[in-house]
Amino acid sequence: MQSYEERLTAPRSWWAIAALVGVSCALILFPLGTLPMLGGLIGGGALAAVAVSSYGSPRIRVVGGALLAGDAKIPLTALGEAQALDADEAAAWRTYKADARAFMLLRGYIRTAVRVEITDPEDPTPYAYLSTRDPERLVAALAAARA
Structure with a gap:
């Protein structure tokens, strides 16, 4: 019996966009200082990555x-x-x-x-x-x- 399995992963370009969302969040928080900027980079990038991963998980x-x-x-x-x-x-x-x-x-x-x-x-x-x-x-x- 032939089995089949496929994950409908999101394209690589979406992961680049998720990274750019993190950079955008960092730039938005730049005037508030280094720590908020790093928080924006990590938090924004992580949330965008979770969204891309979730959409490509079926x-x-x-x-x-x-x-x-x-x-x-x-x-x-x-x-x-x-x-x-x-x-x-x-x-x-x-x-x-x-x-x-x-x-x-x-x-x-x-x-x-x-x-x-x-x-x-x-x-x-x-x-x-x-x-x-x-x-x-x-x-x-x-x-x-x-x-």
């Missing part, structure tokens, strides 16, 4: 007969066809093709995605939209896990 996994995507745990028996979406098709499903009832684990900095139908008749969610850097591998892992 994982997508296919393990133990279930698809785990962020906080959602969907049994493979409730899943239908999985479709790999290229950048253009993923953008369409994020915008004008989107259904408000869908489960979306969306990260704008990841251009490709997978759309998985949810076939459970008791679940009003029509599909799950999952941002992923390797959509073909996730589709293959879902197919292998169901087989």
